Amino acid sequence: MTTTAELLKGAAELFPDEVVTQAHVRHLDLPQGAGKFALITLDNGLDHTKPTTFGPQSLANLNVAIDQVEKEAADGEIVGVGITGKPFIFAVGADLKGVELLKKHEDALAIGKGGHDVFKRLSALAVPTFAYYNGAAMGGGVEVGLHCSYRTVSKAVPAFSLPEVFLGLVPGWGGCVLLPNLIGADRAVSVIIENSLNQNKQLKGQQVYDLGIADALFEGADFLEQSLIWTASVLKGDTEVVRAELDRGDAWDQAVARGKAIADGKVHGAAPAAYRALDIIAKAKNGDLRQGFDAEDQALADLIMGGELRSGIYAFNLVQKRAKRPAGAPDKKLARPVTKVGVVGAGLMASQLALLFARRLEVPVVLTDIDQARIDKGVEYVHGEIDKLLLKGRVNQDKANRLKGLVTGVLDKADGFADADFVIEAVFEEMGVKQQVFAEVEAVAPAHAILATNTSSLSVSEMASKLKHPERVVGFHFFNPVAILPLLEIVRGEQTDDASLATAFSVAKSLKKTAVLCKDAPAFVVNRILTRFMGEIQNVIDEGTPVAVAEKAVEPLGLPMSPLVLLELVGPAIGLHVSETLNRAFPERFKVSPNLKAVVDAGKRGFYVYDSGAPELDPEVAALLQQGDTVLTEEQTRDRVLDAVAQEIGLMLDEGVVAEAQDIDLCLITGAGWPFHLGGITPYLDRAGVSERVNGKKFLAPGVASVPA
Numbered sequence: 001m002t003t004t005a006e007l008l009k010g011a012a013e014l015f016p017d018e019v020v021t022q023a024h025v026r027h028l029d030l031p032q033g034a035g036k037f038a039l040i041t042l043d044n045g046l047d048h049t050k051p052t053t054f055g056p057q058s059l060a061n062l063n064v065a066i067d068q069v070e071k072e073a074a075d076g077e078i079v080g081v082g083i084t085g086k087p088f089i090f091a092v093g094a095d096l097k098g099v100e101l102l103k104k105h106e107d108a109l110a111i112g113k114g115g116h117d118v119f120k121r122l123s124a125l126a127v128p129t130f131a132y133y134n135g136a137a138m139g140g141g142v143e144v145g146l147h148c149s150y151r152t153v154s155k156a157v158p159a160f161s162l163p164e165v166f167l168g169l170v171p172g173w174g175g176c177v178l179l180p181n182l183i184g185a186d187r188a189v190s191v192i193i194e195n196s197l198n199q200n201k202q203l204k205g206q207q208v209y210d211l212g213i214a215d216a217l218f219e220g221a222d223f224l225e226q227s228l229i230w231t232a233s234v235l236k237g238d239t240e241v242v243r244a245e246l247d248r249g250d251a252w253d254q255a256v257a258r259g260k261a262i263a264d265g266k267v268h269g270a271a272p273a274a275y276r277a278l279d280i281i282a283k284a285k286n287g288d289l290r291q292g293f294d295a296e297d298q299a300l301a302d303l304i305m306g307g308e309l310r311s312g313i314y315a316f317n318l319v320q321k322r323a324k325r326p327a328g329a330p331d332k333k334l335a336r337p338v339t340k341v342g343v344v345g346a347g348l349m350a351s352q353l354a355l356l357f358a359r360r361l362e363v364p365v366v367l368t369d370i371d372q373a374r375i376d377k378g379v380e381y382v383h384g385e386i387d388k389l390l391l392k393g394r395v396n397q398d399k400a401n402r403l404k405g406l407v408t409g410v411l412d413k414a415d416g417f418a419d420a421d422f423v424i425e426a427v428f429e430e431m432g433v434k435q436q437v438f439a440e441v442e443a444v445a446p447a448h449a450i451l452a453t454n455t456s457s458l459s460v461s462e463m464a465s466k467l468k469h470p471e472r473v474v475g476f477h478f479f480n481p482v483a484i485l486p487l488l489e490i491v492r493g494e495q496t497d498d499a500s501l502a503t504a505f506s507v508a509k510s511l512k513k514t515a516v517l518c519k520d521a522p523a524f525v526v527n528r529i530l531t532r533f534m535g536e537i538q539n540v541i542d543e544g545t546p547v548a549v550a551e552k553a554v555e556p557l558g559l560p561m562s563p564l565v566l567l568e569l570v571g572p573a574i575g576l577h578v579s580e581t582l583n584r585a586f587p588e589r590f591k592v593s594p595n596l597k598a599v600v601d602a603g604k605r606g607f608y609v610y611d612s613g614a615p616e617l618d619p620e621v622a623a624l625l626q627q628g629d630t631v632l633t634e635e636q637t638r639d640r641v642l643d644a645v646a647q648e649i650g651l652m653l654d655e656g657v658v659a660e661a662q663d664i665d666l667c668l669i670t671g672a673g674w675p676f677h678l679g680g681i682t683p684y685l686d687r688a689g690v691s692e693r694v695n696g697k698k699f700l701a702p703g704v705a706s707v708p709a
Contacts, residue, residue, distance in 0.1 A: 035079035093139020156220025172300030177292030311679030346378025487671030568606030
């Protein structure tokens with residue numbers, strides 16, 4: 001039979017570039033004369049910006065450390081074993097770079113078994129074991145602690161989670177089995193399913209304690225010292241750890257049912273990870289750990305060899321790596337400093353931008369508009385939002401006063417913009433209006449000032465064409481709500497120079513936005529794809545397919561909301577405007593729906609009413625709809641929509657709208673909330689055979705978001 005050491009040695013050979021974590025053992029005398037104690041510290045030798053992970057060699061190192069303490073425990077040399085991490089980091093789980101390289105089911109199975117075999121040795125030691133969660137803990141980092149007898153957590157822990165389902169995996173080193181058996185199924189479902197599918201929500205130290213995952217909570221400043229004092233009192237019998245009794249009856253089944261409802265609401269059955277995790281939680285009801293661990297191994301191996309995880313890792317790498325090094329961005333040394341910002345317009349979008357610039361750049365921000373009342377309303381909005389931040393404790397009184405002082409409004413652009421380095425317009429989406437605004441700004445702003453437009457679909461080059469210095473105009477397209485969606489489409493006009501573009505990227509970085517460089521093409525990236533996607537659904541409805549069928553057809557994509565609910569959020573009038581813009585550019589592919597126009601003309605906010613609490617087709621909208629007699633099934637509708645999207649993305653890449661398919665996916669994930677488990681959209685289109693059906697080839701090379709050949 002293969003030993004754990006042999007298993008891990010084989011896995012390590014598949015992953016030569018692992019950042020290896022050491023497991024250092026040191027001995028200390030516990031306070032109050034409680035005895036000699038072995039403390040294992042997980043440390044990869046790098047600072048906190050390179051968190052500690054578990055690849056095969058790292059697991060092997062922990063295994064060797066456990067060999068040592070196991071012997072010491074058996075020989076009566078120590079009274080307990082603790083495990084902790086380097087400063088600010090406990091451990092953040094399996095090394096995903098290694099997972100990407102796996103090509104065979106048996107290799108994936110070895111990773112699952114290897115983790116289990118090492119971690120469960122902690123619970124089998126002859127002495128009690130303690131996990132001290134001193135810093136960030138995720139995935140396998142959380143799980144190694146679950147195998148211990150007791151756990152403490154620092155109040156300073158900023159992030160604690162089992163994020164596997166978010167990426168397309170299950171917590172496979174004990175999480176699905178041990179967590180419900182520690183805190184109950186309902187709380188475990190919240191951590192494993194609900195938080196993961198809620199954009200990978202993290203827990204803080206206090207919440208970890210409140211949930212019952214940790215037995216004690218201590219301040220960050222002297223966390224290890226306090227944990228060791230507590231450990232001594234537990235070992236001496238002075239402190240008794242009492243855990244709540246678990247309900248292994250109906251409550252357990254109800255928790256699993258709640259998890260399934262959450263998964264259905266988020267991924268609509270389109271992604272297997274959440275359902276596999278729930279199956280294991282359901283089986284963990286009987287408390288049989290061995291059976292549960294075997295189920296985790298199988299689920300882990302199956303999912304590692306599936307497309308969803310590969311898409312999840314691909315998406316993770318896009319957001320964590322590609323987003324930080326935007327393709328095609330000029331040398332950052334060319335960027336000019338920005339010490340004052342001007343905002344043309346004082347409506348909701350302009351006010352959101354003013355707030356963002358003030359908070360992130362901490363420089364003066366001046367709003368202008370066509371009358372004083374609008375300006376006052378805009379400034380008042382920003383000040384009100386700062387007051388809300390103060391109430392929530394996100395800023396202190398001093399900071400709130402300072403931020404409010406930075407945001408002002410003036411009627412005369414010459415007063416406001418004479419010393420501005422960066423001026424952004426957020427006025428009505430009409431070319432003539434925007435050209436006039438830029439002409440007025442150019443007349444009063446300094447020669448070096450960047451003129452940025454927040455247009456969602458109009459040509460940046462045309463907007464700049466009548467200026468003396470069109471080279472300083474750049475597209476700077478935010479997504480609504482500005483504070484939440486990370487994407488910023490940076491558009492290079494025909495005349496935009498490198499210094500202006502570099503400044504735009506530098507500002508985007510300061511704003512903590514994910515910037516993607518786009519060519520000046522109609523509607524850029526997100527709005528062009530969404531308009532084609534929504535347009536095809538609208539076409540199918542116009543031709544005769546019932547609204548409910550058309551909406552349900554795209555549920556398997558697991559999108560954050562249905563197309564017509566999204567239309568409601570965007571606003572039917574804006575949707576119509578963008579479709580008209582794209583119809584002028586590409587009339588053969590983008591139709592203007594007469595039904596959508598009728599809904600807008602009738603002043604309707606959307607297709608649905610919510611009187612019953614759920615969306616139902618508004619009878620007044622139903623009366624407006626003029627439909628043909630071609631009725632498609634859900635599957636036919638889905639094929640139509642996906643074919644249209646694949647065609648559009650293929651054309652955009654041919655036109656050079658962005659550098660690569662990866663940028664399309666990055667835009668959809670960060671600008672439209674498309675799911676991580678799809679990797680955006682192109683891996684899904686590749687996996688479903690749509691890319692080849694429509695374009696004759698896949699968007700991504702083998703192994704990029706799929707199992708390597």
